[in-house]
Amino acid sequence: MIPDRTEVSDLLEKALAGAAAxxxxxxxxxxxxNCECHWGSAEELALLKTPDVPLDEDLLRRTYWTTDWRYPGPLLRRILPQLTRSLVAGRVMPMAGMDSxxxxxxxxxWQEWPKGQRDALREFLxxxxxxxxxxxxxxxxxxxxLAFVAETTTTLSPWLAVWTESLVDAVARRRLVTAVEEWVDDL
Incomplete structure (x- = not known):
């Protein structure tokens, strides 16, 4: 059973707070x-090595766009509190779709991180x-x-199952119609 919008909002706020903590x-x-010529300055890299300093939107974007980090696990953990909020606000702009x-x-x-970290991220997703x-x-x-959560978790079925379950909701049904319109040429 899909919770009502108020419960979903509460779950999301709890998950965001959990990720931040x-x-x-x-x-x-x-x-x-990372190379200063295509990523950013040494000062910006130093910000990523400093805990809890908010990153401006441009630096955050360049950080999650870049695919050649040597240590992506710690880097993702560093930006997750801000990145999750940006996802909810619709400010995340991936280079080639959300799956990127x-x-x-x-x-x-992330699925190999300590249990508390895995659980906090999964609760957010x-x-x-x-x-x-x-x-x-x-x-x-x-x-x-859907492309993002499927790529992130390397599975599609559980996300589709939740969508199917939520089709009792008019908004979820409209989301499905929009998705089919987007995918019709690929289908």
Missing amino acids: TFQGMTAHRQES LGYLFTTAR DAWWLHILVEPDAKVPAHEA
Whole structure:
């Protein structure tokens, strides 16, 4: 049974708070590096190695766009509190679709993180997916969110099962129609 919108909103806020608390104090690996000519300055890299300093939207975007980090796990943990909020707000702009953002999660090998960290991230993904399906003002289209959660977790079936279960909701049904319209040429 899919919770009502108020419960979904509460679940999402709890998951965002959980991610913020769980990943508070995290930093990029001390030996992390990247080319200044295509990523950013040494000062910006130093910000990623400093815990809890908010990143401006441009630096956050360049950080999750970049695919050649040597230590993607610590890097993702560093940006997760801010990245999860940006996802909900619709400010995440991946280079080649939401599945490209999922690549960072996959290379970070989050499913091998300590249990509390895995659980906090999974709680966020579950709550955000429900939010996407039932919230009329969700900022990310369901078909893009589905690509992201499927890439991030390397599985599609559980996410589709939640969508099927949520089809009792008019918003979730509209999200499905929109997704089919987006996918019709590929189908």
